[in-house]
Amino acid sequence: MIYSLTFLIILANYGSVFCYEGSIDEELLIKPLQSNQVYAHFQFSTKWDIDPEKETFRHSSLFPRPIGELIQRFDIQELHVTLTGGLWRYEKWGYPVVDAATGAEVLAWFKPGSDVDTNWKLLANSLSGLFCASLNFIDDLNTIKPEFSFRPRGVVDSKFINSSHVRYANLPHEIVCTENLTPWKKLLPCDSKTGLASLLNSGHIHNTRYHSVGLHLRPVCRDKSCESLSLELQQTVSLVYDYLILGTKNWSLRKLFGQGVNRKCVLVNKSDIYVDTTLTDVELEPAPDKTVTSIRGGQTTVLQKYEVTNTFLNIYAKYQNADVVPLNLPPPLHANQYLSGYGQERGGIVTKIYNNHWKELDVVLLQNIPWFIPIYLHTLKVVSNGKELKPLQLRYIPARQRIRPNYLEVLLRLPARTSTSVVIDFDYVFLKWQEYPPDANFGFHIGSAVISCYLPVAKNYTAVPWDMTLISDSFNASRNGYLVEIRTENLIITLPTPDFSMPYNVICLACTVVALAFGPLHNITTRKLILKSNKKVQLVEKIKKLLNSLSKTKEE
């Protein structure tokens, strides 16, 4: 450690030899939601002006070296990892900055010409070590190559997208706790000592309704001409605090995160906090440095900006009218997923998609269903307000037992103001007895469906535009459309689970039966049965016999 430090110091002195071209910005968006929650989104964006194709990733200063090693070793073009606890409720909360499914989700694009399948497995293993998560359970059994749902988020050199270079897997069972946040924080240049990262204290993160830790890596344009590349690494944390858990509506940084911001991280370029005050009438203390009004896709947003300096900062928000609850306007598109049917034989998976927009919407529905849930394509039914709807396109690869999952992608054009349900039936199957997990009676997870849509309006929309990096870039950034990737609920099904003490009982019973049957049979078959004479022997004859035998022994 000391050696590496001295080495770094030496290197820092030779600035001309080793200089870092890039920057790191940190931002925090606090948005009171229409229901009784407040949403906090942290975003740490590291930009590194290098050519990812030529870079060896031997040296890095702001950019985390472990991530560089992953890029270099596994030929990664783009990588998205999220670890999430809780469920984002689109209907009430609108759209998050980053969509994430409950549990773990990994999406990676590999460079053309690389051995994608091997690299994918090795990448999952490395990520599991890096984030202390069970991502090593990602294998052929839960990996798919979606054709329509995901497209590269970063820049590419060709318009032709080959979906054989993408891999997507989700682990709905994965839990998220401090052990995942600890290594994530270690990737930041200032760790969690200063800057906005000092607000990430585990005790105040895991008591939330929803918490999601993410890492997003992509190549971006270095400048406007877009002839050279930069690497962009976004580290995000999304939290939804409930006023009921906080005990009050009047939140403050200290109340939410346990402490205020001590001082700015010296390595960071920009360190800003934005508080969304569009819907709520709050009094902020201290007064904000700046008020920003953003008009984007037909929606006006008012934000209060704070710049983190070297003085202590604790923002306190006091509601003027605590009893006034803003009207909840559901977003243009949201979805739910649930199970139908009863009994232990047949069931169905229903995905209900609501289009509240006045125009029809094009959506892509992606489902990754485990192999032990055999679905039947002929039962696929799309019904929109009572009328059957024909999918525009369908991609389906049926599962093969213990080899690959079911992959289903449906392209739909949803009529205006409708609710559409996509139903597919499946059978319950028995697993081999060793395939049951230790807590088999808990049930088996089916991961969330992903519904992608390019929305024409930015109602309730917070995400950063496609070609931009920072939250501040999303102000007044109207585009042709706004991408949402809605994640639905995970499902839990109870497969017929045998009684695992049954083998023991069977052995006991079988042994008893064998013992009972074998004993008499053995007796009967091996013993010689001889009739015994009933005649009584007289005493005189007995003495005679005895004398005879005695005389015989004497002769001998």
Next chain:
Amino acid sequence: MRLITTYFLVFLITVIQAFSNKSHTNNWAVLVDTSRFWFNYRHVANVLSIYRSVKRLGIPDSQIILMIADDMACNPRNPRPATVFNNADQHINVYGDDVEVDYRGYEVTVENFVRLLTGRLPPGTPRSKQLLSDEGSNVLIYLTGHGGDGFLKFQDSEEITSQEMADALEQMWQKQRYNEIFFMIDTCQAASMYERFYSPNILAVGSSLVGEDSLSHHVDSSIGVYIIDRYTYYALEFLEKVNPQSDRSLSEFLKVCPKSVCISTVGVRKDLYNRDPSRVPITDFFGSVRPIDILHDITNVTLVQRKRAKSKKPKAKPKKYMYVDPLVNFNSLNV
């Protein structure tokens, strides 16, 4: 002549002693909780107590392999998220703010545990999931869970037998994966787990003898279950008073839980261990104390300027990069 021989002998002994002391160069810890389900909260608290101590005494996270079979800290049943306490009065949050769990949930299996010890892991296993010890490593192995006479249950679905455990340690010895092992186990009938050991340099301690139950310490009414086991509770109490510089010996540690407080009898097996525990500092296993020399003379290091091969190729036409449409255009599809 005799004097010379004596001198020679003394010299030889000191050399051997110096040699044997030198053979310990690094420390590793393998801490395993084998129990799933909320009612086994205490086992997670046990293993995290030891984790906290070894980390505090200087073993880095990269040299601690922590296996936890279930998530207690972020369990929905936990009224205090992201914490695991050793005491109903919430004295110490043993989970801490910077814990790193290496194997968790379904990954905690007998197979993974034995593979970890013997180093026979599948290719691609990350470093944090490997026991990269060598012939100079002092390894602390701590196990907690539900045990019986000659076995320890993993996740309520499988078990490791004492013979398998002994064979795994022998394989470690043959592969020169340890210098000394301190084997701690807190289960019912714990002593049965180390009875079959036959490899050298192992000191073993168990919380109860064969035929005895190992008991829990107390109930925390806010979580509704027992919070920690007796043996580990007192072990943690002792370890909290140890610091990396202290000269508390291992024999003191072996006496942390007398029968009056533990109720079960703590079993110790010393016959495989050739040092006297009263002379072994506890930091030989729980800490990572290394001799460090500070150099005062300044060395100038100059960087070697690497010559960059100049490409003689004519400058290629600059590539033009672009963002693609975020979603496939439905009108372009052949519907």
